[in-house]
Amino acid sequence: MSTRPDAREELLLAAERLVAERGISVSLREVAAAAGQRNNSAVAYHFGSKDDLVAAIVARRLEAIETERVVLLATDDLEPATAPEDRVRQLVRVLIRPMLTTPYAEGSTHYARFLEKVRDHPAVVEMPLTDDRWPAIRTVTRRLDGALGDLPAAVRRRRLAALTSVMFALLADAERRGEIGESAQPVTEAAVVDMLVGLLTAPAGPPPRT
DSSP states (O other), X not given: OOOOOOHHHHHHHHHHHHHHHHOTTOOHHHHHHHTTOSOTTHHHHHTOSHHHHHHHHHHHHHHHHHXXXXXXXXTOOOOTTSOHHHHHHHHHHHHHHHHHHHHHHTTOSSHHHHHHHHTTSHHHHTSOTTSTXXXXXXXXXXXXXXXXXXXXXXXXXHHHHHHHHHHHHHHHHHHHTXXXXXXXXXXXXXXHHHHHHHHHHSOOOOOOOO
């Protein structure tokens, strides 16, 4: 029985890699060629536009990542009275751990670098990540906001908004240096979690003078 990916899967993998390496300007014709498709309109046939292709890559990976996050949230054993920084660390770990393992177990080699390139793309910005399809993201965001309750609301909003950009950059850097793998994963996870917890929990500076 053949284990070769089907045409749609080949296109997703090829697009993920090409966008990660060359940016969003890569053409649909180049994606089709990289996927071994003779028909130059193969991407349009399976996905529609480039925006639809980008959204399909993100959603495909995110579905599996979210499944793992839901499991991690279900095993979250921290008590409500736990120190806020420990709570933040636990929640950040829920975000990070599946991103270091799940895409690569599915055959990806460039997912973090892909996310780094498309994080500002309209197809990604406009994805409703807080809707019912992504319950873990919604839950983690709400709980992080609560755990950071000692910070001013405006500071919390800015830091939570920056969290995704910094997370993608750190994961992409680790991926580029080949640090994502079975032996290196625990060290990489701890380093990334430490940096993101620092971003979220650093004391707020004085308000600007008017």
